[in-house]
Amino acid sequence: MSSAQLYDTIGATYTVTRRTEPRIAARIWAALGDARTVLNVGAGTGSYEPPDRDVTAVEPSALMRAQRPPGAAFCLAGTAESLPFEDQSFDAAMAVCTAHHWADPIAGLREMRRVARRVVVFQGDTSDPDRFWLTRDYLPEVADLRVGRPSLTEQARAIGARMEPVLIPWDCADGFFEAYWRRPEAYLDDHVRRGISVWARVGPEPEQRAVHSLRDDLVSGRWAERNRDLVALDAAELGLRLLVT
Numbered sequence: 001m002s003s004a005q006l007y008d009t010i011g012a013t014y015t016v017t018r019r020t021e022p023r024i025a026a027r028i029w030a031a032l033g034d035a036r037t038v039l040n041v042g043a044g045t046g047s048y049e050p051p052d053r054d055v056t057a058v059e060p061s062a063l064m065r066a067q068r069p070p071g072a073a074f075c076l077a078g079t080a081e082s083l084p085f086e087d088q089s090f091d092a093a094m095a096v097c098t099a100h101h102w103a104d105p106i107a108g109l110r111e112m113r114r115v116a117r118r119v120v121v122f123q124g125d126t127s128d129p130d131r132f133w134l135t136r137d138y139l140p141e142v143a144d145l146r147v148g149r150p151s152l153t154e155q156a157r158a159i160g161a162r163m164e165p166v167l168i169p170w171d172c173a174d175g176f177f178e179a180y181w182r183r184p185e186a187y188l189d190d191h192v193r194r195g196i197s198v199w200a201r202v203g204p205e206p207e208q209r210a211v212h213s214l215r216d217d218l219v220s221g222r223w224a225e226r227n228r229d230l231v232a233l234d235a236a237e238l239g240l241r242l243l244v245t
């Protein structure tokens with residue numbers, strides 16, 4: 001199944017838990033600099049689109065495009081790997097939580113570089129499974145999703161981007177995979193998991209095993225014991241990065 005087809009299958013409830021997190025948006029918008037025209041690639045339902053610039057969106061999933069709010073930027077059907085624009089058409093191109101879905105992330109990033117003078121990408125580096133307790137202790141299958149994929153460092157190198165760490169606030173408003181690092185009970189909620197493609201990609205058996213195991217550890221106090229250092233943190237370094245050219 002292509003990733004566009006994936007979102008045509010799993011995307012129906014995306015906006016229940018997925019929305020712009022203002023502190024991450026501030027970092028993305030600052031990285032866009034003085035760009036007036038911005039292309040949002042893998043735009044989904046329109047999260048993180050800056051309200052004060054001229055935005056054009058590209059998104060392959062019809063189901064995701066259909067959920068863009070009234071007044072959202074014009075959105076074309078298309079994929080990152082083949083952007084239907086002339087060279088240097090935009091001041092900047094942005095991509096948020098999407099490049100891990102692209103069939104060829106390096107080709108997609110090079111396309112962004114071709115059509116825009118600046119590229120800003122927000123993406124997770126999942127190369128260290130020990131960084132996040134959910135992958136370390138409950139869902140090691142996340143490592144399988146990386147097989148054959150370029151690392152984030154390789155992706156950054158392909159477009160000459162620098163990488164900046166983005167700490168995730170404990171009360172992150174956008175329910176992506178790492179968002180609930182200090183709210184572990186959230187992962188027991190089906191609505192939360194349905195907004196995170198990782199669960200669909202690993203499949204129902206690892207999902208159910210991880211959820212049962214986490215529930216047991218929350219009840220027994222084992223999760224709290226293992227992760228006692230997290231409780232005092234307001235933001236955590238979980239491998240999320242901004243790639244900026």
Ligand SMILES: C[S@@+](CC[C@H](N)C(=O)[O-])C[C@H]1O[C@@H](n2cnc3c(N)ncnc32)[C@H](O)[C@@H]1O
Nearest residue numbers: 003007042043044047061079080096098101102
């Ligand atoms: C997790 S959503 C992120 C959406 C939005 N950027 C956000 O921050 O909410 C990932 C999006 O990437 C899109 N996508 C999948 N394959 C793609 C590709 N090859 N090129 C561009 N977008 C793609 C999916 O359809 C989905 O809408």
